[in-house]
Amino acid sequence: xxESTELxxxxxxxxxxxxxxxxxxxxxxxxxxxAVLLARQGECIYAVSATCTHYGGPLGEGLVVGDTVRxxxxxxxxxxxxxxxxxxxALNPIDRWDVENRGDRLVVLGKSRAPAAAPHMAPSTISxxxxxxxxxxxxxxxxxxxxxxxxxxxxxLSADAAPPCDRPNLSKDYLAGSAPEAWIPLRPPEFxxxxxxxxxxxxxxxxxxxxxxxxxxDGGKTYGxxxxxxxxxxxxxxxxxxxSELSHVHYLRTLADSRAIIAKLDKxxxxxxxxxxxxxxxxxxxxxxxxxxxxxxxxxxRPLERILGAELGDFxxxxxxxxxxxxxxxxxxxxxxxxxxxxxxxxxLPADIVVAGIGVKPAVALAEAAGLAIDRxxxxxxxxxxxxxxxxxxxxxxxxxxxxxxxxxxxxxWVVAERQGQIxxxxxxxxxQPCDLVPFFWSQHYDVxxxxxxxxxxxxxxxxxGNLSGRDCTLEYRRGExxxxxxxxGRDLESLKAEAAMEKSTRCPPNA
Ligand SMILES: Cc1cc2nc3c(=O)[nH]c(=O)nc-3n(C[C@H](O)[C@H](O)[C@H](O)COP(=O)(O)OP(=O)(O)OC[C@H]3O[C@@H](n4cnc5c(N)ncnc54)[C@H](O)[C@@H]3O)c2cc1C
Ligand code: FES
Numbered sequence: 001x002x003e004s005t006e007l008x009x010x011x012x013x014x015x016x017x018x019x020x021x022x023x024x025x026x027x028x029x030x031x032x033x034x035a036v037l038l039a040r041q042g043e044c045i046y047a048v049s050a051t052c053t054h055y056g057g058p059l060g061e062g063l064v065v066g067d068t069v070r071x072x073x074x075x076x077x078x079x080x081x082x083x084x085x086x087x088x089x090a091l092n093p094i095d096r097w098d099v100e101n102r103g104d105r106l107v108v109l110g111k112s113r114a115p116a117a118a119p120h121m122a123p124s125t126i127s128x129x130x131x132x133x134x135x136x137x138x139x140x141x142x143x144x145x146x147x148x149x150x151x152x153x154x155x156x157l158s159a160d161a162a163p164p165c166d167r168p169n170l171s172k173d174y175l176a177g178s179a180p181e182a183w184i185p186l187r188p189p190e191f192x193x194x195x196x197x198x199x200x201x202x203x204x205x206x207x208x209x210x211x212x213x214x215x216x217x218d219g220g221k222t223y224g225x226x227x228x229x230x231x232x233x234x235x236x237x238x239x240x241x242x243x244s245e246l247s248h249v250h251y252l253r254t255l256a257d258s259r260a261i262i263a264k265l266d267k268x269x270x271x272x273x274x275x276x277x278x279x280x281x282x283x284x285x286x287x288x289x290x291x292x293x294x295x296x297x298x299x300x301x302r303p304l305e306r307i308l309g310a311e312l313g314d315f316x317x318x319x320x321x322x323x324x325x326x327x328x329x330x331x332x333x334x335x336x337x338x339x340x341x342x343x344x345x346x347x348x349l350p351a352d353i354v355v356a357g358i359g360v361k362p363a364v365a366l367a368e369a370a371g372l373a374i375d376r377x378x379x380x381x382x383x384x385x386x387x388x389x390x391x392x393x394x395x396x397x398x399x400x401x402x403x404x405x406x407x408x409x410x411x412x413x414w415v416v417a418e419r420q421g422q423i424x425x426x427x428x429x430x431x432x433q434p435c436d437l438v439p440f441f442w443s444q445h446y447d448v449x450x451x452x453x454x455x456x457x458x459x460x461x462x463x464x465x466g467n468l469s470g471r472d473c474t475l476e477y478r479r480g481e482x483x484x485x486x487x488x489x490g491r492d493l494e495s496l497k498a499e500a501a502m503e504k505s506t507r508c509p510p511n512a
Contacts, residue, residue: 007030007033007034007035008028008029008030008035008060009027009028009029009030010027010029010030011029011030011031012029012030012031012036012038012047012097012106012107012108013031013032013107013108013109014107015102015105015106015107015108016029016038016105016106017104017105017106018101018103018104018105018106019104020106021038021039021040021045021106022040023040023041023042024040024041024064025039025040026038026039026040026060026064026069027039027060028050028058028060029108031047031097031108034049034051034095035049035050035051035058035060036048036049036050036097036108037049037050037059037060037069038099038106038108039064039069039080041064041066041067041080044067044081045099045101045106046067046080046081046096046099047096047097047098047099047108048069048078048080048083048094048095048096048097049083049094049095049096051094052071052073052076052078052090052094053076053085053090053091053092053093053094054071054073054074054076054089054090054091055073055074057071057072057073057074057076058072059071059072059078059094061492061493062492062493062496063493063496063497063500064080065077065500067079067080067081068080068086070496070499070500071090072492072493072495072496073442073449073492074089074415074440074442075087075089075415075440075451075453075495075496075499076088076089076090078090078093078094082096083095083096083112087419087422087437088136088140088415088418088419088421088422089414089415089418091140091143091186095111095112096111096112097109097110097111097112098110098111098112124150124428124429124430125430126150126152126226126227126428126429126430127152127153127226128152128153128224128225128226128227129145129150129152129153129154129155129225129226129227129228129229129428130155130156130157130215130223130224130225130227130228130229131154131155131156131157131228131229131231132157132205132208132215132228132229132230132231132232132366133156133157133158133229133230133231133232133233133395134156134157134158134160134163134164134199134201135158135160135164135167135231135233135395135417136164136167136231136233136395136414136417136418136421137229137231137233137394137395137396137417137418137420137421137424138156138158138164138229138231138395138421139156139164139186139187139418139421140417140418140419140421140422140425141229141231141394141421141422141424141425141428142154142156142195142197142421142425143195143422143425144421144422144425144426145425145428145429146195146196146197148425148426148429148431150425150428150429152226153198154195154196154197154198155197155198155200155223155225156192156197156198156199156200157200157203157205157215157217157223158199158200158201158202158203159202159203159204159205160201160202160254160255160256161201161202161254161255161256162184162185162201162254162255162256163185163186163187163189163192163199163201164185164186164187164199165184165185165186165254165255166183166184166185166186167253167414168414169183169184170184170252170254170255170257170258171252171258171278171279171282171283171286172282172285172286172444173286174258175252175258175261175262175282175283175286175287176285176286176289176290177262177286177289177290178289184255203217203218203219203221204217204218205217205218205232205366206218206366207366207369207370208228208230208366208367208369208370208391209370210370210371210372210388210389210391212224213225213226213228213390215228225390226390227390227391227392227428228390228391228392229391229392229393229394229421229424229425229428230366230367230378230386230391230392230393230394230397231393231394231395231397231417231421231424232362232363232364232366232367232397233362233363233395233396233397233417234253234360234361234362234363234396234397234412235253235360235361235363236251236252236253236356236357236358236359236360237358237359237360237361238251238356239274239333239336239356239358241333241334241335241336242334242335242336243335243336243337244336246336246337246338246354248264248338248351248352248353248354249336249354249356250264250353250354250355250356251355251356251357252279252283252355252357253360261283261353261355264352264353265287265290265292265353267352268292268352268353269292269293269352270292270293270294270295270349270350270351270352270353271284271287271292271293271294271295271351271352271353271354271355272294272295272296272297272333272341272349272351272353272354272355273287273294273295273296273297273354273355273356273357274297274298274333274341274354274355274356274357274358275296275297275298275356275357275358275359276296276297276298276300276303276304276327276329277298277303277304277307277357277359278304278357278443279357280296280298280355280357280358281296281303281304281316281320281443281445282443282444282445283355283357284296284320284325285320285323285325285444285445285446287355288323288324288325293324294324294325294326295325295326295327295328295349295351296320296325296326296327296328297328297331297332297333297341297343297349298327298328298329298331299329299330299331299332300329300330301329301330302314302317302329303316303317303320303327303329304316308450308452308475308487309459309462309475309477311462311464311468311475312450312468312475312487315468315469315489316445316450318469319445319446319448320445323446328343328347328349331343331344331345331347332344336351336354339351341354360396360412362376362377362378362396362397362410362412363396363397364377364378364397367386367393367397370388370391371388372386372387372388372391372393373386373387375399375408376399376410377397377398377399377410378393378397378398378399379399379408380392380393380394380398380399380400380435381400381401382400382401382403382434382435382436383423383427383432383433383434383435384398384400384420384423384424384427384435385427392424392427392428393424394417394420394421394423394424395416395417395420395421396410396411396412396417397410398410398420400420400435401435402439402455403434403436403506404438404454404455404484404502404505404506405455405456405484407457409439409455409457411439411441411455413439413440413441414441415439415440415441416437416439416440416441419437420435420437423435423437436503436506438453438454438499438502438503438506439452439453439454439455440452440453440499448471448489448490449489450487450488450489451487451488451492451495452485452486452487453485453486453495453498453499453502454477454483454484454485454486454498454502455484455485456477456479456484456485458479459477459478459479459484459485460478460479460480461478462475462476462477462478463475463476463478463483466491468489471489471490472489472490472491473488473489473490473491474486474487474488474491474494474498475487475488483498486498
């Protein structure tokens, strides 16, 4: 992911005519070598960094909603007033500058020295929190607890060997060889000590005792809690065919998994990817970037059709074929041996490496054994509270009441997990923040990025607006008159607008 470092527009330190910045409008320029976004809301003029702190997205191409600015790439949301990263995936604030209105000129002065964000409310009475899971939801929750002024004990138990990492990158640039491993940790090691987060790796919890309020790990250690967040994510579904146990058959969930695949690629010429959903296709693209011959095998007629429909399924397939991927659709693998994968129709595909991306299942065994309500995930209410007192759940495991569709949904996507982690943290502190987020995810296929807002498991029709093959298109997934989800290709601003419109129509009243 490249950073938008090119400086555009006027030198704002020299000033611009006030009339150049309309009410509700924005203007991108620079000051002392940094890209600066000016925004006007009535009498208020804001000057903030024009570069998103997630992957460097250009905020000047984003959307201003009230006193926030949203990033066009992955929909992070920042406060224009304080610079605070209000919503993931950005976790760091953006810089702010002081602006002076000198008659008819707006002049950007130095960087604002006032604290970017102070804890919003008085700390709660909770003094001991355990987070089970060191992934997207767990990390975002831990950070939000500290940001909100929580000073008590904070323990994060993770079965992973690695600290919380940028999991989406494991199938993309990192696997393709274009992102160094230094980009993968969400935070440097010293972050955890600095924020008094007791991160315990290799710590798989084996039991939760909700009556005694404690968690027991495989190693027999016990961790008591006043509030517990379950954020155990999902696990890859394993193959169950002859040869599945061979050492060149891989899955991809953790940094160790991605490293193990990369370690095999030096000697690999041909790969078979089992599964044509997001992970399988992203693996295919990354292996093609390493000049490996890739064959994708999947039972469905079109990649991604169940999630995105026929039009986008065909579009995504065509992109991969243009990049040299060969599909074997309507097919499954029957067996694997040291050299080949044999399909159900008898075709034999040579394979030096096999990567299976055949789906994931939510890691709910602990919650189930602890007696929590389960329905294809851990059941939570709008505050992400489970059926057990002081136990919250967030991320891939949580099934929550989605106000937009009126259904209980579970979503396996990064930004949703992080935002739920942030909401759960607020609710651990007693803030009663409803989970009324509009689900969002992105998926990258070579140079084409799809942005998806909303949630549609079933739809009556897909309305295609624009030119899909020209990569300039909006697809609305409608049930009746209502657009449940919107996918855009090459229209990032449209995606932000669709998200803002859905937010407006579903925002819960405070303390609902
Ligand atoms: C390769 C890959 C690429 C992806 N790309 C995208 C993308 O482009 N866009 C997108 O929106 N989403 C993407 N996703 C999905 C996204 O990463 C997940 O939705 C997200 O990570 C879910 O966050 P989570 O916190 O619920 O779970 P996770 O991030 O999976 O974290 C779960 C944590 O729980 C720990 N754990 C599990 N069981 C236990 C236990 N018993 N005791 C202690 N710890 C335990 C695990 O070790 C892990 O640390 C991708 C996923 C993968 C694997
Ligand atoms: S670059 Fe801004 S949200 Fe990712």
